Amino acid sequence: xxxxxxxxxxxxxxxxxxxxxxxxxxxxxxxxxxxxxxxxxxxxxxxxxxxxxxxxxxxxxxxxxxxxxxxxxxxxxxxxxxxxxxxxxxxxxxxxxxxxxxxxxxxxxxxxxxxxxxxxxxxxxxxxxxxxxxxxxxxxxxxxxxxxxxxxxxxxxxxxxxxxxxxxxxxxxxxxxxxxxxxxxxxxxxxxxxxxxxxxxxxxxxxxxxxxxxxxxxxxxxxxxxxxxxxxxxxxxxxxxxxxxxxxxxxxxxxxxxxxxxxxxxxxxxxxxxxxxxxxxxxxxxxxxxxxxxxxxxxxxxxxxxxxxxxxxxxxxxxxxxxxxxxxxxx
Numbered sequence: 612x613x614x615x616x617x618x619x620x621x622x623x624x625x626x627x628x629x630x631x632x633x634x635x636x637x638x639x640x641x642x643x644x645x646x647x648x649x650x651x652x653x654x655x656x657x658x659x660x661x662x663x664x665x666x667x668x669x670x671x672x673x674x675x676x677x678x679x680x681x682x683x684x685x686x687x688x689x690x691x692x693x694x695x696x697x698x699x700x701x702x703x704x705x706x707x708x709x710x711x712x713x714x715x716x717x718x719x720x721x722x723x724x725x726x727x728x729x730x731x732x733x734x735x736x737x738x739x740x741x742x743x744x745x746x747x748x749x750x751x752x753x754x755x756x757x758x759x760x761x762x763x764x765x766x767x768x769x770x771x772x773x774x775x776x777x778x779x780x781x782x783x784x785x786x787x788x789x790x791x792x793x794x795x796x797x798x799x800x801x802x803x804x805x806x807x808x809x810x811x812x813x814x815x816x817x818x819x820x821x822x823x824x825x826x827x828x829x830x831x832x833x834x835x836x837x838x839x840x841x842x843x844x845x846x847x848x849x850x851x852x853x854x855x856x857x858x859x860x861x862x863x864x865x866x867x868x869x870x871x872x873x874x875x876x877x878x879x880x881x882x883x884x885x886x887x888x889x890x891x892x893x894x895x896x897x898x899x900x901x902x903x904x905x906x907x908x909x910x911x912x913x914x915x916x917x918x919x920x921x922x923x924x925x926x927x928x929x930x931x932x933x934x935x936x937x938x939x940x941x942x
Contacts, residue, residue: 615738616781616937617731621674622774622904623666624891625655631767638763645767650867654770654892657753662696664705666773667751670900671710674747674775678941682710687746688717689734691726691896693925694752695719702751715747723801724863724924726750726896727774728791731920731932734778735786749775750896757803759823768866769824770892774900781937787917788850789932790842797927800831835869838929840876843921846931854879857933858916859906863923864888864898885911895924907942914938 630653631642645651657666667690675682690703703717722729727750734746751773758766778786805821806812816822839862847854860883862870867888874881885906894901899920906912914936921931 612739612784613741614781614784615735615778616783616785616939617776617934618779618937618939619674619678619777619941620775620900620904620907621670621672621677622772622901623669623673624772625657625661625666627656627658628653629656634767637760638766640763640767649768650886650888651767651892652889655772656755657771661753663692663694663751663753664696664702664709666753666771667702667706667749667775668709670749670751670773670775671706671747674777675710678777680777682712683714685712685715685745685747686743687734687737688712688715689720689730689746689748691720691722691730691748691750692752693721693723693726693895694754694757706749712747722924722928722930723926724865724893724895724898725922725926725928725930727899728789728920728922728930728932729928731776731778731786732789732791732930738778738780745777745779747775747777749773750898750900752895752897754824754895757822757824759820762823764828765824765826768893770894772891772894772897772901774897774904776900776903781939783937785935785937787852787933787935788846789930790846790849791930792838792842792928794838794927797834799827800834800927801826801925832866832869834927835923836872836876838927839873839921839923842929842931843873843877843919846919846933850933852917852933856917857883857919859883859885859911860919860921861885861899861902861906862921864891864902865893865923912936914940
């Protein structure tokens with residue numbers, strides 16, 4: 612088995628900031644209502660000239676510049692998203708062309724808010740098996756295009772952004788264990804009904820607002836917490852690492868109360884969880900790389916640390932990966 616390391620990160624955030632006070636001007640809500648129920652203060656909104664692929668491309672370019680690697684050296688590009696530019700071609704193929712990574716194969720993963728973790732494990736497995744020497748894994752979303760701005764229960768939650776990670780073969784294996792899970796019976800907890808082959812776009816689907824995200828928040832909350840806790844514990848067991856030895860847990864940034872509940876359930880101090888959802892809201896597949904980037908910038912991760920990333924979302928899907936932070940990581 613070939614050792615794998617995470618060697619660099621890059622992000623991109625749209626410049627437009629939408630605060631809770633801004634939202635209070637368009638829906639029946641308030642800064643206090645949003646903060647107390649979610650922990651969110653503001654989020655980023657993509658401009659009309661931006662799309663999922665442009666955000667993903669910008670994050671990839673920042674990463675390549677930091678790492679000092681030519682795009683022609685990239686061998687694999689994987690984009691996790693639930694809001695692509697269009698049904699096909701893939702966002703990953705558009706990124707490949709945009710950055711000039713003409714030697715890379717490219718494809719998308721659709722696992723909603725767990726997508727980035729699914730992508731990390733897929734890429735790591737390719738490298739471990741000798742299929743490629745490196746892989747660019749990107750989580751990117753423009754969720755502002757699928758939000759019903761008349762529904763205060765959902766429009767206050769989401770934001771736009773992108774984050775990228777470079778995985779490479781290394782001297783020591785830093786991807787120590789991963790558990791991926793799915794439960795298709797939870798389909799009706801978070802979904803977008805219109806626009807696919809089940810409900811093709813029509814006057815009826817548009818008039819009935821079927822092309823917007825639908826969510827059963829309370830039931831989703833109750834379903835997610837035990838699955839996340841079980842997945843974290845099973846990942847530690849698989850890696851033969853005690854949860855006490857994990858310096859930082861990077862959860863999907865969905866809701867501050869989900870993270871608090873997981874901390875209590877596992878008996879872990881809340882301070883060992885990375886949280887930045889107050890700045891960006893829920894950015895789905897982009898939330899974990901954005902949080903990883905901020906954690907590095909804030910000095911919360913140093914070489915040798917055990918870092919757990921854990922995603923959960925529509926599907927239902929869930930996944931966790933335990934990573935040892937490599938000394939060669941490029942800040």
